[in-house]
Amino acid sequence: MTKEYRTLHTTVNLPYELAFGATLTRFFDGLSAEKILGTRCPKCSRVLVPARSFCPRCFIDLDDWVEVGQTGTVETWSLVSYEYIGMAKTPPYITGLIRLDGADVSFTHLIGGIDMSSIDQVQSRLAIGTRVKAVWATEKPGSIFDIEYFVPI
Amino acid sequence: MGRAVAIMGTGQTHHGKRFDVSYPELVREAVQRAFEDSGLSPEDVDAVVTGTMPSMMEGIALNHLYLADAIQVVGKPLLKTETCGSTGMSVAHTAFYWVAAGLADVVLAVGFEKMYEGDSQATMTTVADPWIQRSFVAGAPGIFAMQSNMWIDRHHIPAERLREAAAVISLRNHDDAFDNPYAHIKARISLEEIKDSRIVTYPIRRWDVCPNSDGACAVLFMSEHKAKQMANPPAWIKGVGYRGDESYLGDSDKVRWNTAIDAAKEAYHQAGIVNPRRELDVAEVYNPFTFMELLLYECFGFCDFGEACDLALQGTFSRGGDLPCDPSGGVLCTNPIGATGLIRVAEAAMQVTGKAGAHQVDGAQLALAHAMGGVSQFNGIMIVGSQQ
Structure with missing residues (x-):
């Protein structure tokens, strides 16, 4: 018989107030106004979304703001069917990387508005290369959930 | 490369759910075994390197300080290095640098984790930026499912062939784990059970995923001068490579994954390896997901891009094949992250010194060890050999 050992149940609960900084503030202001904003690197010419204050490859400061498309192409996706504490959304849901029109990198968000009751249902509407468009939330306080999800067109 | 560096002794805990020991007691188990294996004692150690995934895994910040007594670090310099999944490789590299630089002769490297004590995916998701990715990455299974899906699409791998190859990988790891006394998951499962198991994060299913484990590992790194005074032959470090990506998942190509490709190339260059599949005798690839194991074979040049499924099905990476991978049962059967x-x-060191017991690859002289971490971001390689 396996012996049962005592365990201590405890939690660590710490609130934070994280500074967006000027660049991400402007990006999230854009979402509130139903615009998706990026910044262009003058050296490598890539349009980066979300907007960055510096290019992560060229390491130079960026301030050339660009509004990118609200439509894009699915670069990859996964049907999430398990749960952990504090998960932002209750499964099942689809997480994905979307290459927005006019951007040179892919943006992480949800793909929704389709039947997720089985993988076959999902795959009848969604594949890598599927075109999607942003669906805006009714309330837009300036968070990543101002976009509710991207729906296959 | 600096000074020549040897590995002289390793120790692992019996990995699994270890509520029979507290965290310090778990760590002590690995450290004691490394001392027993090496014939060294704590007073021989010049310095200590440790690592875990985010300390909030067990809710104790800077846990190397809490665990200092168990590591027997009194009077020694102590470092912690962490890169999420690749932490254990970062710890090994840090210890290597310390000895190679000539600033220490004996460095004890220890990695540990007690994953049954917290929520691993909630903890791991805090590695992602809080603005955007944290809400969407869905822990390690979400991240690596997206990467796997890209790889499947890029190579136009037919669904049935893919499922078969992933199932073969899963079965091989689970069967091999029976030959490793320290492995966590020991499950006799069939190919059909693997293929039909429930979806976790599509395309990843239950038996494509590693467990959460409690476990620790300790490795002693030693200078050439000291190693040559020892009775037992060590494993020699032949090459190391480490590379990192940008923090946003969507910023770089994860199929032709440059951090994996370049880390391996760097290590091969140092070790003088031209054809890894022919020259390596065994590889311990960090394989928490079956699909990632296949993707990494391609990035490490074990085969061409798009070829991994076919070769896995032919048994190329099984014991008895060209390049046996993860004869320990791999990460797929044991994953105490900071130790992994x-x-x-x-x-790898056990293989090239003939100490791997029932999962020994006969005559192994050159072995590759790998780990990946961050938000699919870091790759580290260490190549060890029986000859200096």
Whole structure:
């Protein structure tokens, strides 16, 4: 018989107030106004979304703001069917990387508005290369959930 | 490369749910075994390197300080290095740098984790930026499912062939784990059970995923001068490579994954390896997901891009094949994250010193150890050999 050992149940609960900084503030202001904003690197010419204050490859400061498309192409996706504490959304849901029109990198968000009751249902509407468009939330306080999800067109 | 560096002794805990020991007691188990294996004692150690995934895994910040007594670090310099999944490899590299630089002769590297004590995916998701990715990455299974899906699409791998190859990988790891006394998951499962198991994060299913484990690993790194005074032959470090990506998942190509490709190339260059599949005798690839194991074979040049499924089905990476991979049962059967990368190094060292017991690859002289971490972001390689 396996012996049962005592365990201590405890939690660590710490609130934070994280500074967006000027660049991400402007990006999230854009979402509130139903615009998706990026910044262009003058050296490598890539349009980066979300907007960055510096290019992560060229390491130079960026301030050339660009509004990118609200439509894009699915670069990859996964049907999430398990749960952990504090998960932002209750499964099942689809997480994905979307290459927005006019951007040179892919943006992480949800793909929704389709039947997720089985993988076959999902795959009848969604594949890598599927075109999607942003669906805006009714309330837009300036968070990543101002976009509710991207729906296959 | 600096000074020549040897691995002289490794120790692992019996990995699994270890509520029979507290965290310090778990760590002590690995450290004691490394001392027993090496014939060294704590007073021989010049310095200590440790690592875990985010300390909030067990809710104790800077846990190397809490665990200092168990590591027997009194009077020694102590470092912690962490890169999420690749932590154990970062720990090994840090210890290597310390000895190679000539600033220490004996460095104890220890990685540890007690994953049954917290929520691993909630903890791991805090590695992602809080603005955007944290809400969407869905822990390690979400991240690596997206990467796997890209790889499947890029190579136009037919669904049935893919499922078969992933199932073969899963079965091989689970069967091999029975030959490793320290492995966590020991499950006799069939190919059909693997293929039909429930979806976790599509395309990843239950038996494509590693467990959460409690476990620790300790490895002693030693200078050439000291190693040559020892009775037992060590494993020699032949090459190391480490590379990192940008923090946003969507910023770089994860199929032709440059951090994996370049880390391996760097290590091969140092080790003088031209054809890894022919020259390596065994590889311990960090394989928490079956699909990632296949993707990494291609990035490490074990085969061409798009070829991994076919070769896996032919048995190329099984014991008896061209390049046996993860004969320990791999990460797929044992994953105490902070220890996991260091376990790959320990297993590689055990193979080239003939100490791997029932999962020994006969005559292994050159072995590759790997770990990956961050938000699919870091890759580290260490190549060890029986000859200096």
